[in-house]
Amino acid sequence: MSYRKSKKYFQNIKLYGVIGAAVIMAMSVTACSAAANAASNTQSTQTATATTVSADGIYSYDDMFTNRDLDVGYEESEAVHINLADDSTTLTMGDDEEETSVSGVTVDGNVITITEEGTYILSGTLTEGQVIVDADDAKVQLVLDNADITCASSAAIYVKSADKTFITLAEGSENILMNTAEYEAIDDNNIDAVIFSKDDLTLNGNGTLTINSGYGHGIVSKDDLKLTSGIYNITAASHALSGKDSVRIAGGTFNLVSGKDGIHSENADDEEKGFVYIAGGDFSIESTGDGIDASYVVQIDDGTFDITAGGGAENSTKTHNDMMGGGTGGAPDGGNGGPGGDGNASQMREALGGDSSDSSNGQTPPEKPDGAPGGNTGSTDSGDKQTPPEKPSGDTSNGGDTQQAPDATTVSTESTGQDSTTADDTTSDNAANDNTTEDTASTKGIKADGAIYVNGGTFNIDSADDSVHSNSDVTLNAGTYTLSTGDDGVHSDTALLVNGGTITISESYEGLEGLTVTINDGDIDITASDDGINAAGGNDTSTDEMWMEINGGSIHVLAGGDGLDSNGDLTINGGEVYIDGPSDNGNSAIDYGDRSSCYINGGTVVAIGSSGMAEEISDESDQQVAFVKLDSQMQAGDVTLTDSEGNVIVSYTALKAYDCVIISTKDLTEGQTYTLTTSGTETEVSL
Numbered sequence: 312m313s314y315r316k317s318k319k320y321f322q323n324i325k326l327y328g329v330i331g332a333a334v335i336m337a338m339s340v341t342a343c344s345a346a347a348n349a350a351s352n353t354q355s356t357q358t359a360t361a362t363t364v365s366a367d368g369i370y371s372y373d374d375m376f377t378n379r380d381l382d383v384g385y386e387e388s389e390a391v392h393i394n395l396a397d398d399s400t401t402l403t404m405g406d407d408e409e410e411t412s413v414s415g416v417t418v419d420g421n422v423i424t425i426t427e428e429g430t431y432i433l434s435g436t437l438t439e440g441q442v443i444v445d446a447d448d449a450k451v452q453l454v455l456d457n458a459d460i461t462c463a464s465s466a467a468i469y470v471k472s473a474d475k476t477f478i479t480l481a482e483g484s485e486n487i488l489m490n491t492a493e494y495e496a497i498d499d500n501n502i503d504a505v506i507f508s509k510d511d512l513t514l515n516g517n518g519t520l521t522i523n524s525g526y527g528h529g530i531v532s533k534d535d536l537k538l539t540s541g542i543y544n545i546t547a548a549s550h551a552l553s554g555k556d557s558v559r560i561a562g563g564t565f566n567l568v569s570g571k572d573g574i575h576s577e578n579a580d581d582e583e584k585g586f587v588y589i590a591g592g593d594f595s596i597e598s599t600g601d602g603i604d605a606s607y608v609v610q611i612d613d614g615t616f617d618i619t620a621g622g623g624a625e626n627s628t629k630t631h632n633d634m635m636g637g638g639t640g641g642a643p644d645g646g647n648g649g650p651g652g653d654g655n656a657s658q659m660r661e662a663l664g665g666d667s668s669d670s671s672n673g674q675t676p677p678e679k680p681d682g683a684p685g686g687n688t689g690s691t692d693s694g695d696k697q698t699p700p701e702k703p704s705g706d707t708s709n710g711g712d713t714q715q716a717p718d719a720t721t722v723s724t725e726s727t728g729q730d731s732t733t734a735d736d737t738t739s740d741n742a743a744n745d746n747t748t749e750d751t752a753s754t755k756g757i758k759a760d761g762a763i764y765v766n767g768g769t770f771n772i773d774s775a776d777d778s779v780h781s782n783s784d785v786t787l788n789a790g791t792y793t794l795s796t797g798d799d800g801v802h803s804d805t806a807l808l809v810n811g812g813t814i815t816i817s818e819s820y821e822g823l824e825g826l827t828v829t830i831n832d833g834d835i836d837i838t839a840s841d842d843g844i845n846a847a848g849g850n851d852t853s854t855d856e857m858w859m860e861i862n863g864g865s866i867h868v869l870a871g872g873d874g875l876d877s878n879g880d881l882t883i884n885g886g887e888v889y890i891d892g893p894s895d896n897g898n899s900a901i902d903y904g905d906r907s908s909c910y911i912n913g914g915t916v917v918a919i920g921s922s923g924m925a926e927e928i929s930d931e932s933d934q935q936v937a938f939v940k941l942d943s944q945m946q947a948g949d950v951t952l953t954d955s956e957g958n959v960i961v962s963y964t965a966l967k968a969y970d971c972v973i974i975s976t977k978d979l980t981e982g983q984t985y986t987l988t989t990s991g992t993e994t995e996v997s998l
Contacts, residue, residue: 366764366786366788366808366810367764367766367786367788368608368610368612368762368764368766368786369608369610369764370586370588370608370610372561372590372612375537375559375561375588375590376537376539376559376561376590379477379513380477380513380515380537380539380561381515381539381540381561382515383479383480383482383515383516383517383540385430385432385452385454385479386430387405387432388405389405389429389430390405390429390430390431390432390454391403391404391413391415391416391429391430391431391432392404392431392432392434393416393423393431393432393433393434393435393442394434394435395423395433395434395435395436395437395440395458395459395460396435396436396437397421397436397437397438397439397440398420398421400418400421400423400435400437402416402418414427415427415428415429415446416431420440421437421439421440421441422440422441422443423440423441423442423443424442424443424444424445425442425443425444425445425446425451425453426445426446427446427449428446428449428450428451429449429451429452430452430454431451431452431453431454432454432456432481433453433454433455433456433458433460434456434457434458435457435458435459436458436459436460437459437460437461437462438461439461439462439463440460440461440462440467441460441462441465441466441467441468441469442460442467442468442469443469443470443471444468444469444470444471444472444473444476444508445471445472445473446472446473446474447472447473447474448473448474449473449474450473450474450475450476450477451470451473451475451476451477452476452477452478452479453468453476453477453478453479454479454480454481454516455478455479455480455481455484455486455516455518455520456481456484456486456518457481457484457485457486458484458486458487458488459486459487459488460487460488460489461488461489461490461491462489462490462505463490463491463492464490464492464493464494464495465490465494465495465497465502466490466502466504466505466506466507467488467489467490467505467506468488468505468506468507469502469507469508470506470507470508470509470510470512471498471500471509472509472510473508473510473511474510474511475510475511475512475513476508476510476511476512476513477513477514477515478506478512478513478514478515478516479514479515479516480514480515480516480517480518480519480520480541480542481516481517481518482516482517482518483517483518484516484518484519485518485519485521486518486519486520486521487520487521487522487523488505488506488520488521488522488523489505489522489523489524489525490504490505490523490524490525490526490527491523491525491526492525492526493526494526494527503527503528503531503549504524504527504528504529504530504531504547504553505522505523505524505527505528505529505530505547506522506529506530506531507528507531508531508532508533508534508536509533509534510532510533510534511532511534511535511537512530512532512534512535512536512537512554513537513538513539514530514537514538514539514541514543515538515539515540515541516540516541517540517541518541518542519541519542519543519544520541520542520543520544521544521545522543522544522545522546522547523546523547524545524546524547524548524549525548526548527547527548527549528547528548528549528550528551528553529545529546529547529550529551529552529553529567529569530545530551530552530553531550531553531554532553532554532555532556533555533556534554534555534556535554535556535557535559536552536553536554536557536558536559536576537558537559537560537561538552538558538559538560538561538563538565538592539560539561539562539563540561540562540563541563541564542563542564543563543564543565543566543567544566545565545566545567545568545569546568546569547567547568547569547570547571548569548570549569549570549571550569550571550572550573550574550575550600551567551568551569551572551573551574551596551598552565552567552573552574552575553572553574553575553576554575554576555576555577555578555584555585556576556578556581556584556585557576557584557585557586557587557588558574558575558576558586558587558588558605559587559588559589560574560588560589560590560591560592560614561590561591561592562590562591562592563592563593564592564593565592565593565594565595565596566595567594567595567596567597567598568597568598569596569597569598569599569600570599570600571598571599571600572598572600572601572602572603572604573594573596573597573598573600573601573602573603573618573620574587574596574602574603574604575601575603575604575605576604576605576606576607577604577605577606578606578607579606582607583607584607585605585606585607585760586605586607586608586609586610586761587603587604587605587608587609587610587759588610588611589603589610589611589612589613589614590612590613590614591612591613591614592614592615593614593615594614594615594616594617594618595617596616596617596618596619596620597618597619598618598619598620598621598754599621599622599752599754600620600621600752600753600754601620601753601754601755601756601757601758602616602618602619602620602755602756602757602772602774603618603756603757603758604753604755604758604759605758605759605760605761606759606760606761607759607760607761608759608761608762608763608764609757609758609759609761609762609763609764609781610763610764610765610766611757611764611765611766611767611768611790612766612767612768613766613767613768614768614769615768615769616768616769616770616771616772617771618756618757618770618771618772618773618774619772619773619774620754620755620756620772620773620774620775620776621752621754621755621774621775621776621797622754622775623773623774623775623795623797624773624774624775624795624796624797624818625797626754626775626797627775627776627796627797627798628754628775628797629775629776629797629798629820753776754774754775754776754797755774755776755777755778755779755780756770756772756773756774756777756778756779756780756794756796757770757772757778757779757780758777758779758780758781759780759781759782759783760781760782760783761781761782761783762781762783762784762785762786763779763780763781763783763784763785763786763803764786764788765779765786765787765788765789765790765812766788766789766790767788767789767790768790768791769790769791770790770791770792770793770794771793772792772793772794772795772796773795773796774794774795774796774797775796775797776796776797776798777796777798777799777800777801777802778792778794778795778796778799778800778801778816778819779792779794779800779801779802780799780801780802780803781802781803781804781805782804783803783804783805784803784805784806784807784808785801785802785803785806785807785808785825786808786810787801787808787809787810787811787812787814787833788810788811788812789810789811789812790812790813791812791813792812792813792814792815792816793815793817794814794815794816794817794819795816795817795818795819796816796818796819796820797820798819798820798821799819799820799821799822799823799824800814800816800819800821800822800823800837800839801814801816801822801823801824802821802824802825803824803825803826804825804826805825805826805827806825806826806827806829807823807824807825807827807828807829808829808831809823809828809829809830809831809832809833809835809864810831810832810833811831811832811833811864812833812834813833813834813835814833814834814835814836814837815836816836816837816838816839817838818838819837819838819839819840820839820840820841821839821841821842821843821844821845821872822837822838822839822842822843822844822868822870823835823837823843823844823845824842824844824845824846824847825845825846826846826847826848826852826856826857827846827856827857827858827859827860828844828845828846828858828859828860828877829859829860829861829862830844830860830861830862830863830864830866830886831862831863831864832862832863832864832886833863833864833865833866834864834865835864835865835866835867836866836867837866837867837868837869837870838869839868839869839870839871839872840871840872841870841871841872841873842870842872842873842874842875842876842898843868843869843870843872843873843874843875843876843890844859844866844868844874844875844876845873845876845877846858846859846876846877846878846879846881847876847878848878852878854878854879854880854904854905854906854907855879856879857877857878857879857904858877858879858880858881858882858907859875859877859879859880859881859882860881860882860883860884861882861883861884861885861886861888861914862884862885862886863884863885863886863914864886864887865886865887866886866887866888866889867889867890867891868888868889868890868891868892869891869966869967870890870891870892870893870898870900871893871898872893872897872898873892873893873898873899873900873901873902874890874891874892874899874900874901874902874918874920875888875890875900875901875902875918876902876903877902877903877904877907877909878903878904878907879903879904879907880903880904880907880908880909880910881901881903881907881908881909881910882909882910882912883909883910883911883912883913883914883916883975884912884913884914885912885913885914886914886915887914887915888914888915888916888917888918889917889918889963890916890917890918890919890920891919891920891965891966891967892918892919892920892921892967892969893920893921893967894920894921894944894967894968894969895921895923896921896922896923896924897921897923897924898920898921898924899920899921899923899924899925899926899971900918900919900920900921900925900971900973901918901925901926901928901973902924902926903926908929908931909926909927909928909929909932910928910929910931910932910933911928911932911933911934911936911975912932912933912934913933913934913977914934914975914976914977915961915975915976915977916936916973916974916975916976917950917961917963917972917973917974918972918973918974919950919963919965919967919969919971919972919973920967920969920971921969921970921971922940922941922970922971925938925940925971925973928973928975932975934975934976934977934979935975935979935980935981935998936973936974936975936979936998937952937972937973937974937975937979937985937987937996937998938972938973939971939972939973939987939994939996940970940971941969941970941971941972941989941992941994942970943970944968944969944970945965945968945969945970945989945990945992946968946990947964947965947966947967947968947969948964948965948989948990949962949963949964949965949988949989949990950962950963950964950965950972950987950988950989951963951987951988952974952985952986952987952988952996953985953986953988954978954983954985955983955984955985955986960974960976960978960979960985961974961976969989972987972989974987979998980998981998982998983997983998984996984997984998985997985998
């Protein structure tokens, strides 16, 4: 819905800039103060630094993990064997007989304390006990070999002090750690996880770890939390995985059920920490809060992700109060308008002949026009192109190797430390859409206060709020995305850049949204109850700072509102763009700002919708455009454009009723006459 049609966008927005990092940090250990366990909405303001960073992100695999993080081996002959048993735990050193005492280990009832560097193999069961690592600056390796530990009101494994602790899952082992009651203080630290570490913590191995945390988090590190291999089944009342400085995952299998976020990293003390880096792995995340959440950057290089956040799209608490006549707000007379007029994606599908009960399958894209240019050409060879407006700081439009991080302020709306109740970031897209929620929980699939970079992977996300959300930039370089959301499919408060991938948004309020939107490549199919692709900013945002640019890819939009809506200039230089826009007159298939223009310089564009607010394409475009307003509304069906000799230029099947057709391809020639056939009616078109 256009900027001039309503008062909606970004009334309270702040542009959250990605805090760039020129060189990856050495990630040295720092002592971290205990986080408050009480929930709050305390804001922590961080100042961004303008730094050139790679379009692929700011982290590399080699910098994220050491060789020892990845090494699952250990020498049994040199290890201390801790044979767990209620009130009768025994120790064995290497292959020796049972020892009454071993240097570096003390046993006090069911509390085992490790104080020296070394490898310790834990087997057996404690029905009420605890393993404590209190080893100052030492490196300690705990090997879980069919260990079963329950600690009702504290951590089953508590790393009080160490340089670094490694927890290795022995090959083929089945290990269980549990918490069953509210956490009680045993020292000055706020212990609130089944595995709780004050210092760096790495988990790896070829076994399975099952964690049940009935009253807190699953695994917490107050420094860096790394998981490089293993199978993890975690059910937690709060976050499943949480690292204050970072959460880094090289691989493994993760089945996470959480009462807050599935994976969470937040650091209010250091603006370049609180990030999530995932190189790969298989993830099944069912979160009451966000699936993945970082106060800084989220970077995903690969992996398979099945995320349900906040109960999924059907459980959305969003209400969109910005509707005007038509579009998703209904027809001016209060009726339902065209298909999808009531803003409900399932009813939109039903109006199109789909199954209203199936919220997982979006509208099948129409067949591509006969004679259209080949797939993702991204052609830009049609002469001098219209130059887009000067880009705002943080330009990522060129799809090249680098992008500039904007000078801005990053605000974390989460409470200080990672142990907080997740609060909704109402200063970003909620204010943007003038939305309200019934509660304060954030229920996004993947969320970052800083930038999001995705370089590959398969994502199946069903979220009550945005499926992918950044308070700064979003860059999608590759990957396969199947998104169903109660709000936006992909939302960026600043620059949204799509360089490739297959993106299917089967249900959304708006499909893709950013202050600027640039699409260089990709196969994109969007079903939206409002705008399909939207470039929008706040009330104080100039149209020069908002723009949309399509340079390649194959795009299909089925929209109840505007198909493409740019509150600044809209420029199409290449690719294939097919739009089934609104049937009512409250919106249009292509919409742009009051003092802006739409330029079509290349590619294939077929935009079908209503004529009431249809806007002309600029005469300064490099490519010819057939713009036809019909005398009456046509029903869904075939739309064909032929030349004077009867050759088919475009053949398309409209999915909704329409009375306006916009067609542009490289095959159109100025001065020629064409015939547009719509539902059997012929209209002569002269260019």
